[in-house]
Amino acid sequence: MLHRPKTLLIFALALAFGASLLTPQLNPYHLDVILTIGINIVLAVSLNLLNGYTGQFSLGHAGFMAIGAYGSAAFSLFATPVLFPHANAWVTHACFFFALLLGGFIAAGAGIIVGAPSLRLKGDYLAIVTLGFGEIIRVIFRNVDSLGGALGLNGIPFYTNFFWVAFWVIITIYMVLALVHSSFGRGFLAVRDDEVAAEAMGINTTRYKIIAFVVSAFFAGIAGGLYGHLKSSIDPKGFDFMRSIEIVVMVILGGMANTRGVIVAAILLTILPEILRPIAEYRMVIYSLLLIILMLTRPQGLFSFRARPQPPNRA
Amino acid sequence: MNGPLLKLDTCTIRFGGLTAVSNLDFHIQPNELVGLIGPNGAGKTTVFNLITGVYQPTEGRIEFAGQPISCMQPYQITGHGIARTFQNIRLFPSLTVFDNVRVAFHLHLLSGVSHAWWRGKAFAQEEKEISDQVIDLLRIFNLENHRHTHANNLPYGDQRRLEIVRALATRPKMLLLDEPAAGMNATEKVELMNLIQFVKDKFKISVLLVEHDMQVVMGICQRIAVLDYGIKIAEGPPDQIRSDPKVIEAYLGE
Numbered sequence: 001m002l003h004r005p006k007t008l009l010i011f012a013l014a015l016a017f018g019a020s021l022l023t024p025q026l027n028p029y030h031l032d033v034i035l036t037i038g039i040n041i042v043l044a045v046s047l048n049l050l051n052g053y054t055g056q057f058s059l060g061h062a063g064f065m066a067i068g069a070y071g072s073a074a075f076s077l078f079a080t081p082v083l084f085p086h087a088n089a090w091v092t093h094a095c096f097f098f099a100l101l102l103g104g105f106i107a108a109g110a111g112i113i114v115g116a117p118s119l120r121l122k123g124d125y126l127a128i129v130t131l132g133f134g135e136i137i138r139v140i141f142r143n144v145d146s147l148g149g150a151l152g153l154n155g156i157p158f159y160t161n162f163f164w165v166a167f168w169v170i171i172t173i174y175m176v177l178a179l180v181h182s183s184f185g186r187g188f189l190a191v192r193d194d195e196v197a198a199e200a201m202g203i204n205t206t207r208y209k210i211i212a213f214v215v216s217a218f219f220a221g222i223a224g225g226l227y228g229h230l231k232s233s234i235d236p237k238g239f240d241f242m243r244s245i246e247i248v249v250m251v252i253l254g255g256m257a258n259t260r261g262v263i264v265a266a267i268l269l270t271i272l273p274e275i276l277r278p279i280a281e282y283r284m285v286i287y288s289l290l291l292i293i294l295m296l297t298r299p300q301g302l303f304s305f306r307a308r309p310q311p312p313n314r315a
Numbered sequence: 316m317n318g319p320l321l322k323l324d325t326c327t328i329r330f331g332g333l334t335a336v337s338n339l340d341f342h343i344q345p346n347e348l349v350g351l352i353g354p355n356g357a358g359k360t361t362v363f364n365l366i367t368g369v370y371q372p373t374e375g376r377i378e379f380a381g382q383p384i385s386c387m388q389p390y391q392i393t394g395h396g397i398a399r400t401f402q403n404i405r406l407f408p409s410l411t412v413f414d415n416v417r418v419a420f421h422l423h424l425l426s427g428v429s430h431a432w433w434r435g436k437a438f439a440q441e442e443k444e445i446s447d448q449v450i451d452l453l454r455i456f457n458l459e460n461h462r463h464t465h466a467n468n469l470p471y472g473d474q475r476r477l478e479i480v481r482a483l484a485t486r487p488k489m490l491l492l493d494e495p496a497a498g499m500n501a502t503e504k505v506e507l508m509n510l511i512q513f514v515k516d517k518f519k520i521s522v523l524l525v526e527h528d529m530q531v532v533m534g535i536c537q538r539i540a541v542l543d544y545g546i547k548i549a550e551g552p553p554d555q556i557r558s559d560p561k562v563i564e565a566y567l568g569e
Contacts, residue, residue, distance in 0.1 A: 005434055006434050174432075175432060178431050178432050178434060179428065179431050179432065182430075182431035182438070182442065183417055183418075183420060183421070183424055183441070183442055183445050184421070184424055184427055184428065184430070184431050185431055186410065186414050186417055186418045187418060187421055189407065189409065189410055189414070189418075190407050190410065190418045192409075193406075193407035193408055193409055193410060194405050194406070194407055194408075196369075196401075196405060197401065197405035197406070197407065198407075198418070199388075199389040199390050199393075200367065200389055200390075200393060200398070200399050200401075200405075200482075201390075201393060201398075201418055201419045201421060201422075201481065201482075201484075201485060202390050202393035202394050202419070202421055202422040202485050203390055203418070203421050204388075204390050205390070211428060
């Protein structure tokens, strides 16, 4: 990490703003792919805090994403037009920002609820509980008629643009890295490596796990909001189990606890299905094959150049 | 401070029908080096786990520096000044030597999540202070050259030493060592004895040592307690323990 992370952050945000002025030149299809990449980076990097750095294997990221998507979409659809009927561009985008935050915070709240069982469960068991959580969220949204039921919410305004996606990508990466690269943040890695030893070193493991769940869920919620305002329609099916798996694959392929690798993996795994579009029906076969090959040849992750650490002795 | 640093008052712990430790009275004075010995399964590690809060006593109470600690979480007990090592080394294997020690400074951190994000002056200063202290500690124990090595790549003896350094980084008043000589050869044992003596004098702390190796225990402990089937059968200075008929029968052998 560079020496002046805050300067770097401001510089990156300025660059994002500058770049966003050029986006009208882009072909809409390419822009759509780029924005999807950005959203996937937010998802994968935030999940990496939980799965990679803290070692709490969660399969419920799509659930948090759904909460954020529905929360922010509902605000944009039902609240903004009432509050500001004749808003100009600045006000609508300020409202969008607020809507995203709202979605993020509701998701973070859900993160506390899901984080609670994780204090007692480990590994596979936690994965199953979070998987169950994701499905419950999906079923709830399917059955709430005021949120569109199985049809979902449609006609969400297209607020997601290059700037907002770049903004949240930068913020997510900064927040996760700044957290982990601090004396406080080393505690996340300690919890992952050996919980008993961490506890014996005075680390409140409960607190760390909850923080990881909350921060991770918050950004998943933000990503959900961006996704909803990009596609203009969301429905419960879009946030199913497969969605969570996609994000987990990005994290594993990039190399657990390796943010750079996870970002590259998110880019690759978003572009790959697009590149393979011409061969239509074989697309997913090749995609899956590539995944298998990658896992066989680089099990420690694409960009991890150190062998994966041995699990601690538990004699 | 007057009175003992650690005091176990008629502590009993039962697991179902099994009484692992029964009516144990035990204390440690400030800056005292005490050994706890006994045959396998006598309840030595259970006593450790009672003191460090992994288990709670079924009956009796435990006091540390005058405060009851028997219903605290392990991390809170560490916060009160008891640090430990483990029988089977439990370092953070994927963290560097430096980070292993840095994590143990956790208790004395002022900055949390918000500081890590904001990265203001106070944060930078604290990070620097911690980093200096970690390096000082590593230097004292000759681990400085390994500072960027991952803990699981260290040689065995260094791993043992690092575990002690990490425990010291929590700034304890008392250090619990669970079989630190296990798997060491004669030379390493002598080094370990010197190390324990050195730690006790340099950091002015009490040490409780659970150990099977009689050479080590008899060599450095000021006082020894002997457990057998969860009951304390003898307690006293090394010479007295060596000639105690009950101890010879239960543990030392003829």
